[in-house]
Amino acid sequence: xxxxxxxxxxxxxxxxxxxxxxxAAQKWDVTVFHRPGSDLWRLKGLPLKLKQxxxxxxxxxxxxxxxxxxxxxxxxxxxxxxxxxxxLMERDNVEATKAMVxxxxxxxxxxxxxxxxxxxxxxxxxRINEIxxxxxxxxxxxxxxxxxxxxxxxxEGVKRGLxxxxxxxxxxxxxxxxxxxxxxxxSLKPGMTLKAPPGATSFAHSVEVAKAHxxxxxxxxxxxxxxxAGADADWVEVYxxxxxxxxxxxxxxxxxxxxxxxxxxxxxxxxxxTRKAPFVTPELVEWLSAKMTYDSRKAVKELGYKVRPLKxxxxxLWESLPQKE
Ligand SMILES: NC(=O)c1ccc[n+]([C@@H]2O[C@H](COP(=O)([O-])OP(=O)(O)OC[C@H]3O[C@@H](n4cnc5c(N)ncnc54)[C@H](OP(=O)(O)O)[C@@H]3O)[C@@H](O)[C@H]2O)c1
Numbered sequence: 391x392x393x394x395x396x397x398x399x400x401x402x403x404x405x406x407x408x409x410x411x412x413x414a415a416q417k418w419d420v421t422v423f424h425r426p427g428s429d430l431w432r433l434k435g436l437p438l439k440l441k442q443x444x445x446x447x448x449x450x451x452x453x454x455x456x457x458x459x460x461x462x463x464x465x466x467x468x469x470x471x472x473x474x475x476x477x478l479m480e481r482d483n484v485e486a487t488k489a490m491v492x493x494x495x496x497x498x499x500x501x502x503x504x505x506x507x508x509x510x511x512x513x514x515x516x517r518i519n520e521i522x523x524x525x526x527x528x529x530x531x532x533x534x535x536x537x538x539x540x541x542x543x544x545x546e547g548v549k550r551g552l553x554x555x556x557x558x559x560x561x562x563x564x565x566x567x568x569x570x571x572x573x574x575x576x577s578l579k580p581g582m583t584l585k586a587p588p589g590a591t592s593f594a595h596s597v598e599v600a601k602a603h604x605x606x607x608x609x610x611x612x613x614x615x616x617x618x619a620g621a622d623a624d625w626v627e628v629y630x631x632x633x634x635x636x637x638x639x640x641x642x643x644x645x646x647x648x649x650x651x652x653x654x655x656x657x658x659x660x661x662x663x664t665r666k667a668p669f670v671t672p673e674l675v676e677w678l679s680a681k682m683t684y685d686s687r688k689a690v691k692e693l694g695y696k697v698r699p700l701k702x703x704x705x706x707l708w709e710s711l712p713q714k715e
Pocket of ligand 1: 399400401402403404405406424425427428429444445464465466467468469482486505506507508537558559560561562563
């Protein structure tokens with residue numbers, strides 16, 4: 391049997407590591423495109439080809455992409471809620487997507503699966519679905535704006551003949567995540583009090599997000615968006631589930647928004663001196679304090695996407711952490 395060829399960007403990251411494993415499990419021939427200096431620890435031991443290059447050098451992208459590749463998965467992006475990274479996000483999210491779209495058109499890629507985010511829809515107290523306006527385009531938050539602009543680049547590509555599908559995951563949790571949630575799990579001691587942000591959102595299992603990406607190659611409709619979300623929870627529920635998964639007794643309290651805002655302003659001011667990303671920013675506080683829900687029914691119906699309980703995601707994340715490996 392001839393193996394299908396996949397060209398993946400962002401494979402060294404959290405969601406990408408789940409995607410390349412799913413592709414390998416489904417016997418795809420996988421090429422991961424990464425930049426010099428990428429830490430490839432998540433890809434150790436996997437049967438894949440590595441190609442090095444830079445989105446700023448479109449010729450390197452084109453040269454790395456196999457001609458007539460069955461599917462390009464463009465997942466690489468700069469994820470940041472610090473305005474000091476806005477220029478970097480224009481480069482890594484918008485200009486990089488332009489380089490990918492151009493290369494995919496030139497190399498006659500059969501399908502282009504673009505990883506976007508639900509944040510492109512901006513803030514709303516209604517349950518967001520795929521027909522909502524992309525308010526992120528006008529957002530003052532660089533991540534929302536540049537990811538929404540990247541989608542526009544993909545839609546321009548569709549007009550030029552690109553066979554693209556756009557996937558919009560919500561907050562992804564699962565194996566290989568290494569963020570504050572993972573750190574909270576690792577540092578949890580009996581009797582501790584965990585502090586949760588005040589908002590609520592929807593959570594997606596990284597393995598199901600990866601499966602939906604692969605399913606989109608066959609089943610996704612050209613030029614359309616698919617929201618991958620599902621398990622709705624507020625942050626208190628998320629943090630309350632952690633002690634159970636880790637197996638220790640601990641309490642959870644909401645971190646009052648006003649205190650987060652004051653702290654974020656102080657960290658922001660400090661970052662003007664240090665020029666380093668603040669621990670918490672006003673933009674992140676705004677995002678984590680919002681109460682948002684998303685509708686995944688289209689992806690469930692058309693891509694076979696599965697909504698999994700939050701406790702499964704947290705358990706799978708916990709089991710992937712270093713002390714458990
Ligand atoms: N995690 C979530 O909850 C979530 C939710 C919705 C959407 N998403 C989307 O899912 C995708 C992956 O997110 P993630 O959470 O896995 O992020 P991540 O762990 O930070 O991974 C980002 C990936 O993008 C690569 N990348 C960034 N800039 C690059 C550049 N200039 N050149 C080459 N590679 C570059 C990184 O490579 P290096 O290893 O070299 O840094 C890494 O492989 C993103 O498109 C993100 O917007 C994520």
